[in-house]
Amino acid sequence: GQNIDQPTEMTATEGAIVQINCTYQTSGFNGLFWYQQHAGEAPTFLSYNVLDGLEEKGRFSSFLSRSKGYSYLLLKELQMKDSASYLCAVRDTIKAAGNKLTFGGGTRVLVKP
């Protein structure tokens, strides 16, 4: 089975740092994705990890530990426009057809002035 957990909601102050954790238990693994979704809009790709370690992209960083089934997304120097939902998704094994993703429930981040 597939199980992906992330907190429902987090609140942080403009300019601060927020860390969104994601734990997963899946039957197969071929990469972990983070997506950003503003209210009423489509999810958009933020980051991808397939090997253990930290991937940095500007103000956003994502970390993966495959042995622990754990990832986090780190948002630095928070801006008001970062208020959105952040979705963690695990891709099925390379042998499985369709590059299917299993999504967590999403974490709503509210940035306050």
Add this chain to the structure above:
Amino acid sequence: NAGVTQTPKFRVLKTGQSMTLLCAQDMNHEYMYWYRQDPGMGLRLIHYSVGEGTTAKGEVPDGYNVSRLKKQNFLLGLESAAPSQTSVYFCASSRRTSGDTDTQYFGPGTRLTVL
């Protein structure tokens, strides 16, 4: 280059009515997907397609049918709508390979209400 487009954007149905949601992509992607998104439940895969003329069931396929007659289009049908199918529906597409750039690209969504 429009990416992934969906029609309609909004729709209200009565229980028992039927409708078809259309998804189109202009990125020449092999794979296409239909998801539904409900509050607190994230995105759940309904059906997907790995190529023209082929479809497969996802996590929540009951009550839905799909067709992929052309590579660029993926249709989602509701034969007899039920209130439990009230949701936001997203279509997505991706390339066949599974490298780090082969993320799924999402359409803007269709908000469906079944009364």
